[in-house]
Amino acid sequence: MRLNVTLTEAYNNAPYPMIGHGKRNVHVLKEAFESIDGDVDSDIYGSGAIIEQFQNKLAQLLGKPAAVFFPSGTMAQQIALRIWSDAAGSKKVAYHPLCHLEIHEQDGLKKLHHLEPILLADTTRPVLLSDVLGMPDDVACLLIELPQREIGGQLPDYDELEAISAHCREKGIKLHLDGARLFEITPYYGRSAAEICSLFDSVYVSVYKGLGGIAGAVLAGEYDFAEESKVWKRRHGGDLISLYPYFLSADYYLERRLPRMAEYYEGAVALAALYNDCHSAIRTVPQVPVSNMFHVHINRPKEELEPVLIEVTQQSGVGFTHVLRPKEGVGCYFEVSIGDRYAELPQEKTREAFRQLAGRLDSVDR
Amino acid sequence: MRLNVTLTEAYNNAPYPMIGHGKRNVHVLKEAFESIDGDVDSDIYGSGAIIEQFQNKLAQLLGKPAAVFFPSGTMAQQIALRIWSDAAGSKKVAYHPLCHLEIHEQDGLKKLHHLEPILLADTTRPVLLSDVLGMPDDVACLLIELPQREIGGQLPDYDELEAISAHCREKGIKLHLDGARLFEITPYYGRSAAEICSLFDSVYVSVYKGLGGIAGAVLAGEYDFAEESKVWKRRHGGDLISLYPYFLSADYYLERRLPRMAEYYEGAVALAALYNDCHSAIRTVPQVPVSNMFHVHINRPKEELEPVLIEVTQQSGVGFTHVLRPKEGVGCYFEVSIGDRYAELPQEKTREAFRQLAGRLDSVDR
Numbered sequence: 001m002r003l004n005v006t007l008t009e010a011y012n013n014a015p016y017p018m019i020g021h022g023k024r025n026v027h028v029l030k031e032a033f034e035s036i037d038g039d040v041d042s043d044i045y046g047s048g049a050i051i052e053q054f055q056n057k058l059a060q061l062l063g064k065p066a067a068v069f070f071p072s073g074t075m076a077q078q079i080a081l082r083i084w085s086d087a088a089g090s091k092k093v094a095y096h097p098l099c100h101l102e103i104h105e106q107d108g109l110k111k112l113h114h115l116e117p118i119l120l121a122d123t124t125r126p127v128l129l130s131d132v133l134g135m136p137d138d139v140a141c142l143l144i145e146l147p148q149r150e151i152g153g154q155l156p157d158y159d160e161l162e163a164i165s166a167h168c169r170e171k172g173i174k175l176h177l178d179g180a181r182l183f184e185i186t187p188y189y190g191r192s193a194a195e196i197c198s199l200f201d202s203v204y205v206s207v208y209k210g211l212g213g214i215a216g217a218v219l220a221g222e223y224d225f226a227e228e229s230k231v232w233k234r235r236h237g238g239d240l241i242s243l244y245p246y247f248l249s250a251d252y253y254l255e256r257r258l259p260r261m262a263e264y265y266e267g268a269v270a271l272a273a274l275y276n277d278c279h280s281a282i283r284t285v286p287q288v289p290v291s292n293m294f295h296v297h298i299n300r301p302k303e304e305l306e307p308v309l310i311e312v313t314q315q316s317g318v319g320f321t322h323v324l325r326p327k328e329g330v331g332c333y334f335e336v337s338i339g340d341r342y343a344e345l346p347q348e349k350t351r352e353a354f355r356q357l358a359g360r361l362d363s364v365d366r
Numbered sequence: 367m368r369l370n371v372t373l374t375e376a377y378n379n380a381p382y383p384m385i386g387h388g389k390r391n392v393h394v395l396k397e398a399f400e401s402i403d404g405d406v407d408s409d410i411y412g413s414g415a416i417i418e419q420f421q422n423k424l425a426q427l428l429g430k431p432a433a434v435f436f437p438s439g440t441m442a443q444q445i446a447l448r449i450w451s452d453a454a455g456s457k458k459v460a461y462h463p464l465c466h467l468e469i470h471e472q473d474g475l476k477k478l479h480h481l482e483p484i485l486l487a488d489t490t491r492p493v494l495l496s497d498v499l500g501m502p503d504d505v506a507c508l509l510i511e512l513p514q515r516e517i518g519g520q521l522p523d524y525d526e527l528e529a530i531s532a533h534c535r536e537k538g539i540k541l542h543l544d545g546a547r548l549f550e551i552t553p554y555y556g557r558s559a560a561e562i563c564s565l566f567d568s569v570y571v572s573v574y575k576g577l578g579g580i581a582g583a584v585l586a587g588e589y590d591f592a593e594e595s596k597v598w599k600r601r602h603g604g605d606l607i608s609l610y611p612y613f614l615s616a617d618y619y620l621e622r623r624l625p626r627m628a629e630y631y632e633g634a635v636a637l638a639a640l641y642n643d644c645h646s647a648i649r650t651v652p653q654v655p656v657s658n659m660f661h662v663h664i665n666r667p668k669e670e671l672e673p674v675l676i677e678v679t680q681q682s683g684v685g686f687t688h689v690l691r692p693k694e695g696v697g698c699y700f701e702v703s704i705g706d707r708y709a710e711l712p713q714e715k716t717r718e719a720f721r722q723l724a725g726r727l728d729s730v731d732r
Contacts, residue, residue: 027404029611038393042580071437075603108601112478208607214408215606235474236602237441240581241574245395245611 007322010310014319016349018271021212021257021339028214032249042242046230054247058218062182062203063194066226069247071238073180073206073217074105079232080202080219081141082113084174088140094118095143096127098150100178112236126156129163135173142168145178146196147185152285152295152335158189165199175199180206180217181291187262188290201225207250210264210292211257212339216246257340264292267338274350279358281331293337296321300361302332308360318345318353373688376676380685382715384637387578387623387705394580398615408608412596420613424584428548428569429560432592435613437604439546439572439583440471445598446568446585447507448479450540454506460484461509462493464516466544478602492522495529501539508534511544512562513551518651518661518701524555531565541565546572546583547657553628554656567591573616576630576658577623578705582612626706630658633704640716645724647697659703662687666727668698674726684711684719 011017022028043051051069059067070076078101081093093109095101097119101109109115118139120131126148135142144164147153156164168175177200182193189196197203202221207213219229233239268289275284281299298305302324313319321334377383388394409417417435425433436442444467447459459475461467463485467475475481484505486497492514501508510530513519522530534541543566548559555562563569568587573579585595599605634655641650647665664671668690679685687700 023405024408024410024608025404026399026402026406026408026610026614028408030399030402030404033392033396033399036392036396038391038396039389040392042390042392042394044390070603072603072606074600074605078603105603106597106600108603111601214611215608231472234440234472235477237436237438237444237471237474237604238602239440240438242390242581244392245580248392 005310005314007306007310007313007324010313011319011322014313015317016345017319017341018345018350019319019321019336019339020341022341028212029245029249032252036248043244045239045241046233046243050244051247054251055218057251058205059220061193062197062205062218062220063192064197064203064220064222066223067218067220068226068229068233069243070217070219070233071215071240071243071246073100073204074108075233075236075238076204076217076219076229077101077143077176077178078105078109078113079229079236080176080204080221081109081115081143082232083225083228084141084176084202085113085115088138088174090138090140091116092118092136092139093141093143094120094132094135094139096121096145096148097123098148099143099145100149100180101143103150124151126151126154127164128156129160129167132164132167137171139173141174141176143176143178144200145180147181147291147293149181149293153181153289153291153293154286155185155188155290158191161199174201176201177203179203181209181293183258183261184210184264184291184293187265207246207254209337210261210339211250212253213250214246216243216250260340261292263343264338265289267342268292268294268336271336271338271342274354278354279361281361292339293335295333295335297327297330297333300331300364302326304364305332308357308364312353312356312360316349316353316356318349320353320357371676371680373672373676373679373690376679377685377688380679381683382711383685383707384711384716385685385687385702385705386707388707394578395611395615398580398618402614409610411605411607412599412609416610417613420617421584423617424571425586427559428563428571428584428586429558430563430569430586430588432589433584433586434592434595434599435609436583436585436599437581437606437609437612439466439570440474441599441602441604442570442583442585442595443467443509443542443544444471444475444479445595445602446542446570446587447475447481447509448598449591449594450507450542450568451479451481454504454540456504456506457482458484458502458505459507459509460486460498460501460505462487462511462514463489464514465509465511466515466546467509469516490517492517492520493530494522495526495533498530498533503537505539507540507542509542509544510566511546513547513657513659515547515659519547519655519657519659520652521551521554521656524557527565540567542567543569545569547575547659549624549627550576550630550657550659553631573612573620575703576627576705577616578619579616580612582609582616623706627658629709630704631655633708634658634660634702637702637704637708640720644720645727647727658705659701661699661701663693663696663699666697666730668692670730671698674723674730678719678722678726682715682719682722684715686719686723
């Protein structure tokens, strides 16, 4: 079968895309700034009323004395680990083998900070207390990512997390939360962001995942930690003269989307069920989502599935994904995260799209 | 004398401020995006049509094969020096003692990259060929800042620069241009940005000094250099999912202000003359500006001059500066950079303000 569009094009042109909040385009910025007064003074190198207000708001939301806005989570988290490493006098930090710092940052942690990561757990499940108990004694900081994105957004049970936190406190190991998608797990845990953060010494949250801002991150912790992180922010080249395009838009979307996290989570549970009921070749990881995200594993090679998905997307008008990634032992997979768009889907269109997908998978079955 | 406002407040409230383009407020962003279509897709992690277009435009403007947009000059320049250091297998780099990397970056170059700067020249003049000839043999890269901001924006003669460039090429020393204010020196040198850049292996320019964007920087050089700088950008946490708030606004203001650089330079020459003619306690550095900037040295202690400036600002409506800095052996000083505002000043108001300043300085003379 020859197709004249790529999967990305088919997805981008579909009238009913299922993933995310909307297109990442300039409108995201224009909408956020429409109601902001042009006379509002810029932040200047991390100072000024508007950045302080936003940071204070996030500190309160995360239940920490102080919060600092960063251009990126990459920068914020390397800095958090460096601060804890310097404080402990040990270069050892521990995290999951699929941690963002290990696989998406061109080894910045090693090349810039010379830290030595210890990889915990295997690549199919989150870090558990048993992994933590097996760490060397001189680990300065343990990073836990909630939910663990690269394995479909899995979570440990909350009491497992409490046990890890208690152990780290007892041993003097700092516990850092990679909470890129922290707000997205509050409905499943049934706990506030601040309550979850109380288990950790430092916390990073992203403002452009579930919150749907343009870019940026917040790092929160004790006052001294926050102050030290500002010095490192300057060293990294992240202390921009003006960061307001990011945090003012983050604030705008936070106001609109923080109240909708339960809805996104419930949408993920419902959509995962549609995938799991669709065809025996398809399953989601986790089977029942614990946040607004999950992975879809399809027992077909990418080359075989891609034309099928393009066709179903074009015929049904419903976009499943813009990209398929090959996965050893599975076939291929893609990531789903639920945002504003899911509630706007006409349910009959969605059901019809899944019927078409099931039919096409049957017809290509050998 | 008791005053109920600070110098910053008096300056910000003055109807005729002399420095810069305008207030750093949200309007700067709103104006730039007013005419940009909301449907334009965001850049994604350094890719996409809009960032590539901007980077290609800047590469052409700077006469280099490739250019990369960075969130900050701090990040861009550390990375440039690191790349040249790695290539040469030497940690030694050389620059002026008042280089931005030495005094404004919390030692990021040393703490993150472990480079070892050698300081050239003294703190009153730019780097000259004689300084360069005295460097150790194993210097990987020499950074030259044009104009040298911390000494009022001084420049070496152009043939001195050519001689430095020729020497570095002969010795295999990479030459990097800190061109934060590069466009601002083209009228004085009577040469295009590309012509000046041809003397250098790598070049950084800022988009928010004379160009008046929101924040951001461009690093330009050979294709391989640019590609390597993108890897380091990721490591630094500068490879944001979306940088368009900065480079689209930079492009907007570049179109408007690049053609006005000669006007800003001429404004600086004219305004410096007003300062030098005002009172024997006042002189500018350089005496005749060579870019759009200069420093004003005033032979009075900051505490004595500040109430005078507040009073003259309030009475004349003309803002001289928002801040005075103490300077040993001088008294105090402030920086002037000319932008859009200077052309809008009513000349009679300006002359009257200088008359008042001269009169008040006489009256506080002892």
